Amino acid sequence: MAEEERRVDRPNVPPQAILHADGITHEVALPGGRRLTVLNQVQLTVAARQTVAIQGRSGSGKSTLLATLGLLTRPTAGRVLIGGVDATVMSDTGRAKLRNQSIGMVFQSYSLARHLNAAQNVALPLRYGAPVPRKHAQQRVAEALALVGLCDRARSRPRALSGGEQQRVAIARALIRSPKLILADEPTGALDTVTAGKVIEILLDSARQRGCAVIIVTHDASIAESCDRRFDLDEGCLSAETS
Amino acid sequence: MRNYVDALRDLRLHPGRSAIAGLSLFVGVLAIIATVVAGTITQEIFLAAAEQRTAKDTTYAQDLPVSTINPDVPRFLSTLADQYNLHAMEGAWALLCEPSQTQIGIQPGRTSLQFMPAQFTLTAGELPRVKRLPVVSGHWLDDRNPVYPIEAVVNLEAARRFGGVGNEIAVLASPQEGPLTVRIVGVVSDGRTAPTVFLSLTSVVTLRPTLVVSGQTLLVHGRPSGDAAIRRVIGSMSKAIAPEAEISPQRFDSTPSITQQLERTQLIFRSIALVALVLSLLGMMSIGVATVNERARELVVRRAVGARRRDIFLLVLYGSFIIGVLAAIAAIGVGATVTYWVGLNAIDVETAIRQPDFPWPAAVWGAVAAVGTTLLAGALPALRAARLDIATVLRD
Numbered sequence: 001m002a003e004e005e006r007r008v009d010r011p012n013v014p015p016q017a018i019l020h021a022d023g024i025t026h027e028v029a030l031p032g033g034r035r036l037t038v039l040n041q042v043q044l045t046v047a048a049r050q051t052v053a054i055q056g057r058s059g060s061g062k063s064t065l066l067a068t069l070g071l072l073t074r075p076t077a078g079r080v081l082i083g084g085v086d087a088t089v090m091s092d093t094g095r096a097k098l099r100n101q102s103i104g105m106v107f108q109s110y111s112l113a114r115h116l117n118a119a120q121n122v123a124l125p126l127r128y129g130a131p132v133p134r135k136h137a138q139q140r141v142a143e144a145l146a147l148v149g150l151c152d153r154a155r156s157r158p159r160a161l162s163g164g165e166q167q168r169v170a171i172a173r174a175l176i177r178s179p180k181l182i183l184a185d186e187p188t189g190a191l192d193t194v195t196a197g198k199v200i201e202i203l204l205d206s207a208r209q210r211g212c213a214v215i216i217v218t219h220d221a222s223i224a225e226s227c228d229r230r231f232d233l234d235e236g237c238l239s240a241e242t243s
Numbered sequence: 244m245r246n247y248v249d250a251l252r253d254l255r256l257h258p259g260r261s262a263i264a265g266l267s268l269f270v271g272v273l274a275i276i277a278t279v280v281a282g283t284i285t286q287e288i289f290l291a292a293a294e295q296r297t298a299k300d301t302t303y304a305q306d307l308p309v310s311t312i313n314p315d316v317p318r319f320l321s322t323l324a325d326q327y328n329l330h331a332m333e334g335a336w337a338l339l340c341e342p343s344q345t346q347i348g349i350q351p352g353r354t355s356l357q358f359m360p361a362q363f364t365l366t367a368g369e370l371p372r373v374k375r376l377p378v379v380s381g382h383w384l385d386d387r388n389p390v391y392p393i394e395a396v397v398n399l400e401a402a403r404r405f406g407g408v409g410n411e412i413a414v415l416a417s418p419q420e421g422p423l424t425v426r427i428v429g430v431v432s433d434g435r436t437a438p439t440v441f442l443s444l445t446s447v448v449t450l451r452p453t454l455v456v457s458g459q460t461l462l463v464h465g466r467p468s469g470d471a472a473i474r475r476v477i478g479s480m481s482k483a484i485a486p487e488a489e490i491s492p493q494r495f496d497s498t499p500s501i502t503q504q505l506e507r508t509q510l511i512f513r514s515i516a517l518v519a520l521v522l523s524l525l526g527m528m529s530i531g532v533a534t535v536n537e538r539a540r541e542l543v544v545r546r547a548v549g550a551r552r553r554d555i556f557l558l559v560l561y562g563s564f565i566i567g568v569l570a571a572i573a574a575i576g577v578g579a580t581v582t583y584w585v586g587l588n589a590i591d592v593e594t595a596i597r598q599p600d601f602p603w604p605a606a607v608w609g610a611v612a613a614v615g616t617t618l619l620a621g622a623l624p625a626l627r628a629a630r631l632d633i634a635t636v637l638r639d
Binding site for chain 1: 249252255540544546551553554637
């Protein structure tokens, strides 16, 4: 089925919405046949260029929410629409393609391939999905590294980079396909305060320049304050938006 | 192609593990080549000895009575040749006459009267084509015409004691007769440790018929698949020269029993190679699984940025495949080099053992086994990698 055909009628969803999570519930099986509800009827809509912060205690379901929104796991119930396309009914291959084209991800522990240099790590999303000509790919990698201020570290391996630099490489990797949405899971969790501030500044500036929406899961109140919208996640339930 | 490039790059991730996996497969493939080469050389050593002692593969013998030999030897040799040609069979024939009093004396040069015991064989036909008798120097006897002094071919031991090509020696068959002077025209390797002299039957019958006192054996060698044809040929040849002889040709060479014994040995060698290959498979598999476990985070990040399960499966499998191909190339290279070296240095040119050819079929099978092993060994880790749960791994 073509992606266009998967578009659904969404009377309550703003037309410019990049992401629409509709009643997402995620349950996990526990020993003894019990079930734990990690996410409970989560409702979230994010428009283009918006920045959203999600805060919550450890174990509140933040990472699960981000994994569900990033199409890394399927919800038990509910739908996730990316750019109007219902991803919950898509095959694994279709979801991989959608992830590649529309979603950029930044993880707390950078998650760079240690045997690849910075440029090769940034280029990783270009290895999959729609092929990009080599010259064009090199140009895009150079642009993405320039955006995060790492032009001169393109050939450095992760072990030769500081924590902040590694996270900037991860941000460049998330931006390389010019996605509609960037999901960042505690991107500054492993960084000191000063570096964390710089990294968040780079992430938000880069996203704004590229016109991406950003959802950041964070413990850091100052980071949350730098976002347009803020939510709390408590025992799987997303609270009302806080200002 | 993109996957191969990625897989090649990934080998750098764990160079030590890649090397161990490759080495383990290298040993497995080399074991296959080595067992085949060792088997071939062993077979050749045993066969060479047997073909020197008795005759080449598929040789039948017919004993002929003493009365067959008479002064008209050239005529009946010609009859034998005609009969043989009539059958137009690929192979060779030879007539052997080994006198019962084999302890004769040979005077080295003409200055000494000291004689040493030696064995002599009178022969006609193409004995070096029937038995494995590589000519080390000089040439084999020409028995078409009698010549004086009689030409002789000696074995290596006789050449060591009495001199080589060009030397003249005196043969004393019995004290009642004077010594017979013969000239050495060739040296052969016959595998015997006793000195042996080969003389042309035609020349001896013509120039010293008293030397011919025993019966003869007619040997016919042919294609391994042509037993019935050889028996027919030997029957008609025997009938033509000795009508009164009872025709019952017997298999003369010992190849079948040796081959049977060697096949058992080869089976043991091949079983060892198979075990080595299975061990490499298990080794590679466990290394592959350990590597996937260690790379889990990187692999799921690839999934997170858009790789399909299939891409991850192929990435891991190609990694194994490349190791397999490199190991196979290295094993075949080393196998070929060692085989060449063994041929050049380990086999004495004076023995009847032929230099081993590189066993290309074994190399091909080794390569196929290597690729098959790597694909099998890589499949489990590749499946495991493709099935990794992204969210779980990222959370851990």
